[in-house]
Amino acid sequence: MTIQNKIWGLVSLAVLIMGGIWIALMYSNQQSQEQYSSILSRYLQMNEVTTASQSLVTELNEYIRFPVPAQEEKLAREEQQLREIQEQVRQFRTEDNQLDMTNYLLMMDSLIEASNRTLSFVKQSEADAVTQEFNEANRIAAALESRTLYILDQELRTYNQIYRDLIQQSKELERLGLWLLGLITAIVLLVAYRFSLSITKPVHELTRAANEVAKGNFTTPIHSSSNDEIAFLAKTFDTMRENINELFQDTQEKARLENELQENQLLLKESQLKSLQSQINPHFLFNTLNTLSKKAYLDGAEETSDLLVSVAGLLRYSLKKVDQSVTLKEEVTVIDQYIAIQTARFADRLTFHKEIDPTCMQVQLPSLTLQPIVENAMIHGIERLVDGGTIVLRVFKQHDAVIAEVKDDGPGISEIDIEHLLHQEVRQETGHSTSIGFQNVRKRLQLFYGTQDVMTIESSPATGTTVRIRIPLEVTP
Amino acid sequence: MRKKVTVVLSLLIAFFAVFTAISVWRVIQAAPNFPEPVTGTIDQLRIVLITENQTTDFWKQVERGALEEAERQGVLVEAWAGFGTEDQDFNGNLETAIYSKVDGILVQGQDTEAFKELTKIKAAFYGVPIITIGEDVPAEDSLRKTYVGSNQKEAGGLLAERVAEKLDYEGEVIIVGDEEPSYMQRQRLEGVEESLQEFSQITPIYQGMGDTREEIMQATMERMNQSPAATAWILLDSDVAYFVTQEISRRTQVAPYLIYSFDEAPEARTLLQAKVMDGVIRQRPREMGETGLRLLVEWIRGETVPLDSEGYETPIFIEEAGS
Numbered sequence: 001m002t003i004q005n006k007i008w009g010l011v012s013l014a015v016l017i018m019g020g021i022w023i024a025l026m027y028s029n030q031q032s033q034e035q036y037s038s039i040l041s042r043y044l045q046m047n048e049v050t051t052a053s054q055s056l057v058t059e060l061n062e063y064i065r066f067p068v069p070a071q072e073e074k075l076a077r078e079e080q081q082l083r084e085i086q087e088q089v090r091q092f093r094t095e096d097n098q099l100d101m102t103n104y105l106l107m108m109d110s111l112i113e114a115s116n117r118t119l120s121f122v123k124q125s126e127a128d129a130v131t132q133e134f135n136e137a138n139r140i141a142a143a144l145e146s147r148t149l150y151i152l153d154q155e156l157r158t159y160n161q162i163y164r165d166l167i168q169q170s171k172e173l174e175r176l177g178l179w180l181l182g183l184i185t186a187i188v189l190l191v192a193y194r195f196s197l198s199i200t201k202p203v204h205e206l207t208r209a210a211n212e213v214a215k216g217n218f219t220t221p222i223h224s225s226s227n228d229e230i231a232f233l234a235k236t237f238d239t240m241r242e243n244i245n246e247l248f249q250d251t252q253e254k255a256r257l258e259n260e261l262q263e264n265q266l267l268l269k270e271s272q273l274k275s276l277q278s279q280i281n282p283h284f285l286f287n288t289l290n291t292l293s294k295k296a297y298l299d300g301a302e303e304t305s306d307l308l309v310s311v312a313g314l315l316r317y318s319l320k321k322v323d324q325s326v327t328l329k330e331e332v333t334v335i336d337q338y339i340a341i342q343t344a345r346f347a348d349r350l351t352f353h354k355e356i357d358p359t360c361m362q363v364q365l366p367s368l369t370l371q372p373i374v375e376n377a378m379i380h381g382i383e384r385l386v387d388g389g390t391i392v393l394r395v396f397k398q399h400d401a402v403i404a405e406v407k408d409d410g411p412g413i414s415e416i417d418i419e420h421l422l423h424q425e426v427r428q429e430t431g432h433s434t435s436i437g438f439q440n441v442r443k444r445l446q447l448f449y450g451t452q453d454v455m456t457i458e459s460s461p462a463t464g465t466t467v468r469i470r471i472p473l474e475v476t477p
Numbered sequence: 478m479r480k481k482v483t484v485v486l487s488l489l490i491a492f493f494a495v496f497t498a499i500s501v502w503r504v505i506q507a508a509p510n511f512p513e514p515v516t517g518t519i520d521q522l523r524i525v526l527i528t529e530n531q532t533t534d535f536w537k538q539v540e541r542g543a544l545e546e547a548e549r550q551g552v553l554v555e556a557w558a559g560f561g562t563e564d565q566d567f568n569g570n571l572e573t574a575i576y577s578k579v580d581g582i583l584v585q586g587q588d589t590e591a592f593k594e595l596t597k598i599k600a601a602f603y604g605v606p607i608i609t610i611g612e613d614v615p616a617e618d619s620l621r622k623t624y625v626g627s628n629q630k631e632a633g634g635l636l637a638e639r640v641a642e643k644l645d646y647e648g649e650v651i652i653v654g655d656e657e658p659s660y661m662q663r664q665r666l667e668g669v670e671e672s673l674q675e676f677s678q679i680t681p682i683y684q685g686m687g688d689t690r691e692e693i694m695q696a697t698m699e700r701m702n703q704s705p706a707a708t709a710w711i712l713l714d715s716d717v718a719y720f721v722t723q724e725i726s727r728r729t730q731v732a733p734y735l736i737y738s739f740d741e742a743p744e745a746r747t748l749l750q751a752k753v754m755d756g757v758i759r760q761r762p763r764e765m766g767e768t769g770l771r772l773l774v775e776w777i778r779g780e781t782v783p784l785d786s787e788g789y790e791t792p793i794f795i796e797e798a799g800s
Contacts, residue, residue, distance in 0.1 A: 035509075094512035098519055099553045103577030110576045110603070143573045158512065165509030172507045176500040183493035190486040197479060 202230035218245035310337040329361040349388025381410025402471040409464035522552040522580040542766025581773040586614035588659035610769040624788035625769040633668025647678030649707035656685035697724040712738035719744040756797040
């Protein structure tokens with residue numbers, strides 16, 4: 001029920017109640033008045049009897065003195081008058097007074113009969129009879145008069161009690177009015193209270209819900225416990241909340257993506273910067289190396305010449321764009337070149353094995369990912385050891401991925417360091433030939449393949465260190 | 478908070494509702510009882526009982542008897558002894574009753590001209606049957622249908638016999654009555670005299686008296702002076718008993734006096750109990766009322782036509798002091 005309806009209802013109730021009370025009052029008032037006046041009319045009517053009978057006798061007397069038609073008419077009218085009053089009084093008979101009343105009414109009959117007899121005797125000119133009958137009429141009139149008093153007295157007695165009762169009833173009615181006033185006040189108060197609650201409660205609910213949304217809680221649904229205009233408002237509000245929520249979620253998603261993108265770009269920039277540094281005078285270095293290689297060959301140092309070729313190749317490779325993807329074959333080639341250089345340096349101290357599955361060679365991966373790892377193995381596993389060590393590069397298929405494994409038998413890496421390498425963002429790494437850094441490689445791999453699970457490290461002082469790179473097969477860079 | 482307010486208000490409503498309901502009930506209770514109006518003619522017979530004095534026990538009994546019988550017969554009866562604010566005269570009542578065309582009148586007979594005229598002429602003219610009750614008037618004078626009451630002559634005789642017996646059949650007997658005795662007194666007197674006639678040694682002496690206290694006491698004193706030896710007094714009118722006995726007791730001891738009377742006057746009983754009086758004729762006023770009404774109704778209804786003009790007797794007996 002809408003608020004408007006509720007208001008209409010309350011007002012109608014109030015109006016109805018007032019109307020009802022007014023009608024009841026009018027009715028009871030009218031009742032009272034009728035009762036009083038009906039009692040009064042009895043007295044008045046009965047008083048009329050005396051007057052009418054006396055005037056009848058008077059007119060009769062007149063007629064006796066002047067028996068003219070005009071007078072006879074007057075007499076007849078008086079008689080009629082008395083008859084009418086008789087009829088009125090007849091209405092006043094009750095169970096209590098019927099004997100007295102009937103006698104009373106018949107006395108009036110007697111009077112009229114006596115009057116008529118007198119009349120006829122006058123017409124017959126019977127003087128004695130006239131006198132006698134007139135006296136009779138007179139006596140009856142007198143008896144009527146005293147009888148009227150008697151009956152009035154009786155009536156007064158009867159109705160005295162009734163008057164008292166009427167007054168008592170009035171008093172009780174007054175009291176009833178007061179109690180009724182209290183009752184209606186209480187009822188109207190209660191109704192108004194419940195009614196006002198039914199308006200304010202939904203408003204409060206809505207306010208609370210709005211507060212929740214203001215605090216940032218977009219998920220709690222808003223509902224209203226009523227069924228009116230406020231409920232409509234609440235529904236609209238709820239729709240708004242949902243929209244905001246969606247918007248918010250979208251924005252969050254976008255921000256997250258933006259963030260990823262930025263990170264990626266940052267990494268790229270970093271790599272680019274590094275590689276840019278190393279692009280200073282690339283041609284000079286390149287040419288120099290070539291020259292050296294030729295010179296070495298001309299000088300009969302073929303090994304040196306080959307070495308220099310490897311270096312040149314490595315350098316060329318590292319000058320490539322870092323964000324391009326290369327095939328595994330190219331990476332492995334670079335490894336070969338790198339190992340060639342290192343072998344020259346470390347000789348017997350370095351032992352290098354390769355186990356490559358040729359079917360894996362075509363997979364794509366970011367450039368310069370294997371080389372830093374191998375280099376890492378060199379630095380931490382081989383260079384430190386007096387007797388040197390062994391590095392094994394394995395490439396094999398495993399389930400839905402290609403695994404490139406670099407194993408060295410060095411002293412191993414501590415747990416803390418493994419943790420750092422795999423999960424931390426520390427960028428301080430020195431001593432690498434390409435200075436790209438372990439984390440850089442990891443990060444680039446993660447970004448490239450869109451998954452976190454790209455690298456694992458196993459290490460112990462007894463078994464050495466094994467770094468595995470997992471290349472998922474369905475990835476498109 | 479919400480609950481509290483609702484509960485409080487609901488309690489208030491209940492409280493007021495209860496008291497309102499009580500008040501409504503009280504208003505309905507206080508409604509006056511208006512007498513039920515009667516329409517149409519009444520088919521019940523209207524009978525009026527007219528007596529001199531309604532306050533004495535004797536006539537109250539008559540009234541009661543009549544009323545009870547009336548209820549049994551289903552007729553309307555009212556006893557008039559005086560109405561309005563003054564004690565209207567007896568004949569006025571009678572006249573009013575006749576003008577009111579009542580169906581029948583039970584009336585205590587009055588030995589007056591006015592009464593006789595009313596009953597003989599007016600009542601006859603208006604066709605209202607009359608039965609005398611308790612006290613009679615001659616039929617020729619009043620045209621009353623019948624009389625219901627004690628046989629006055631017999632009553633007088635009874636008294637006289639008793640007194641004579643107590644006197645051992647000799648001595649003076651003072652018979653007290655009005656200076657001009659009413660018909661009833663004459664009847665009683667007749668009974669007394671007839672009875673005493675048998676006893677030659679007894680001398681009946683009639684003493685007439687007035688109505689007022691002075692007159693009664695005066696006459697008593699005179700009689701006592703004139704007949705000092707007379708100790709037997711028969712009072713035909715019980716109304717004088719009180720003053721007569723008072724006067725006697727002023728002069729001398731009442732105890733040796735034989736005072737007999739009738740029981741209409743209320744003092745008769747007390748005097749009897751005080752043993753101031755020696756005996757009264759006990760009548761049956763209630764039976765008078767009953768029988769009187771019954772006969773009247775029967776006559777009106779045409780069941781008993783005609784009524785015995787002699788009258789219908791109700792039983793009597795002598796109640797003596799100390800019995």
